[in-house]
Amino acid sequence: MEKIVLETDFPGLNLVKKGKVRDIYDLGDSLLMVATDRMSAFDVIMSDPIPGKGKILTQISLFWFDIMQSVIPNHIIASDVEAYPDSCQPYAESLRDRSMLVKKAEPLTVECIVRGYISGSGWKSYQENGTICDIRLPDGLKESDKLPAPIFTPSTKAELGLHDINIGFEETVKEIGESLANRVREISINIYEKGSILAESKGIIIADTKFEFGLVGDELLLIDEVLTPDSSRFWPQDLYRPGFPQQSFDKQYLRDYLETLDWDKAPPPPPLPEEIILNTKNKYLEALNLLTGKDYAL
Numbered sequence: 001m002e003k004i005v006l007e008t009d010f011p012g013l014n015l016v017k018k019g020k021v022r023d024i025y026d027l028g029d030s031l032l033m034v035a036t037d038r039m040s041a042f043d044v045i046m047s048d049p050i051p052g053k054g055k056i057l058t059q060i061s062l063f064w065f066d067i068m069q070s071v072i073p074n075h076i077i078a079s080d081v082e083a084y085p086d087s088c089q090p091y092a093e094s095l096r097d098r099s100m101l102v103k104k105a106e107p108l109t110v111e112c113i114v115r116g117y118i119s120g121s122g123w124k125s126y127q128e129n130g131t132i133c134d135i136r137l138p139d140g141l142k143e144s145d146k147l148p149a150p151i152f153t154p155s156t157k158a159e160l161g162l163h164d165i166n167i168g169f170e171e172t173v174k175e176i177g178e179s180l181a182n183r184v185r186e187i188s189i190n191i192y193e194k195g196s197i198l199a200e201s202k203g204i205i206i207a208d209t210k211f212e213f214g215l216v217g218d219e220l221l222l223i224d225e226v227l228t229p230d231s232s233r234f235w236p237q238d239l240y241r242p243g244f245p246q247q248s249f250d251k252q253y254l255r256d257y258l259e260t261l262d263w264d265k266a267p268p269p270p271p272l273p274e275e276i277i278l279n280t281k282n283k284y285l286e287a288l289n290l291l292t293g294k295d296y297a298l
Helices: 055-070 086-095 120-129 168-176 179-201 252-259 274-292
Strands: 016-020 022-026 031-035 076-078 099-102 110-117 146-152 204-216 219-225 231-234
Touching: 031 055, 031 204, 055 099, 055 274, 086 204, 110 168, 110 179, 110 274, 146 179, 168 179, 179 204, 204 274, 252 274
Parallel strands: none
Antiparallel strands: 016 022, 022 031, 031 099, 076 099, 110 146, 110 204, 204 219, 204 231
16 A cells, blocks of 8 residues: 655754645755645645655656756756665655655746647637737637647746746746746757657647756756646547547646535635545556556556
8 A cells, every 4th residue: 555645754854845745855965855645736735645646746757857858957866765865764765756866956936838739727818818928829729729839938936825827928038037038948848849759659748838947056957847747738649639628647637626616726625535536646647657668556
């Protein structure tokens, strides 16, 4: 039975941040990132975890971090628990497969979103005025249509419990400077295109995704997570039918369930039925196994 990790508590290690999913510990010259099994939807952390989710997210990210090194370096120092500092070794079993030892990067203040298909908030924006983040799109697009080319649609990075806000490229330039804004736009689209080609060869469409970058001195690094079901829309290629919402390997399945409830998308979250928990886990696990070609069982 997979041990569920909803919270982490490692006496002697300095917990500096608890995100929606990850707990981050400051080890002095590095950070320890631990992916828990917490699940968020509509920026609210669910009271019920998804067993093994932290391990799945970590393994998918490690897969992509390795592949994307030809595009941009990343923040990983080690992911093998045996290579972690001595202070981590008492917690080795809790950390195994769900943690990364990473460089201390200063995160950029924007989230770098790339859309290759029109869905979610992008579809809503297009219906209103024919644009996404000030980018004019062709007339006559249907929901879930593939875009003529991937577009960069960044957002603000909100505090826990608040909603990110889509911004245009001009606002991005004001936020991080023109040179850096141009760099992350180009790199984000390159990562998305490289990832999409590989994923489609495995039967997965990556409709859109979110990247985070950080600086160590003047060096730009890819950080956090990469092309996971938490940060992306994954659609089964064999079931893709434009003109409608798509079936997915990501948290959209959970969002769709929550939309059927009389819930105002504010804490406290509703309890999740066992079937919803299990199906969500299985969708994430299927994405991991399809992408990596392995047969993980959790």
